[in-house]
Amino acid sequence: MSDTKDSSDHLKIANGFVEQANRLIESGDDPEAVGLAMTHAAANFTAFAAVMMEGSREELENVADEYRRLLHAYFDSRSQA
Numbered sequence: 001m002s003d004t005k006d007s008s009d010h011l012k013i014a015n016g017f018v019e020q021a022n023r024l025i026e027s028g029d030d031p032e033a034v035g036l037a038m039t040h041a042a043a044n045f046t047a048f049a050a051v052m053m054e055g056s057r058e059e060l061e062n063v064a065d066e067y068r069r070l071l072h073a074y075f076d077s078r079s080q081a
Contacts, residue, residue: 042067 021034046063049055 017038021038024034025031046060050060050063
């Protein structure tokens, strides 16, 4: 499978999570609570997936670095909108 296909697949899944988060907010849930819940769920599942794939703490650091990079990039893009 190509890197482009892998990227496309994970972005489709991520967009589904964002759509679910938007539905929760539209139904009255607090955006901060939804964001914290998604962060918690992402950490929980990423740790599970890392264990299942026999990953390392170093790989988790790479995931955390990528999360920080994406968080700042999305914040900057939304702040300028």
